[in-house]
Amino acid sequence: MLYGFSYDIGLCVVYTASVEDSTGDIILKTVYVQDNSVSGEIVLEGLAKEGLSVEVYEMSGHQLEDENNFENKELVSPKQTSFTTVGSSFMYEFPKQSVTIFRIH
Numbered sequence: 132m133l134y135g136f137s138y139d140i141g142l143c144v145v146y147t148a149s150v151e152d153s154t155g156d157i158i159l160k161t162v163y164v165q166d167n168s169v170s171g172e173i174v175l176e177g178l179a180k181e182g183l184s185v186e187v188y189e190m191s192g193h194q195l196e197d198e199n200n201f202e203n204k205e206l207v208s209p210k211q212t213s214f215t216t217v218g219s220s221f222m223y224e225f226p227k228q229s230v231t232i233f234r235i236h
Contacts, residue, residue, distance in 0.1 A: 145161065182218070189211075
């Protein structure tokens with residue numbers, strides 16, 4: 132369950148969240164369509180954890196018309212990173228025109 136989401140300026144970040152039954156992981160999917168990046172705080176209120184492990188899968192940095200083809204099979208592909216938090220919230224820089232998936236456990 133997603134308990135809360137906030138961001139520091141009034142730009143639109145569309146999101147959905149769910150819990151994976153088999154692992155208990157929170158899956159947060161976001162879409163940000165603006166032409167500039169935005170910093171946002173992900174707040175998981177009521178989640179009684181001192182720290183979280185977060186895997187990030189991000190699609191960004193491409194032109195809107197970019198697509199994979201036989202010559203460039205991985206032109207558009209996700210970047211994967213991970214980090215840990217101290218509490219049950221964290222800041223994230225959403226790149227312009229991006230799709231980001233967080234796996235939180």
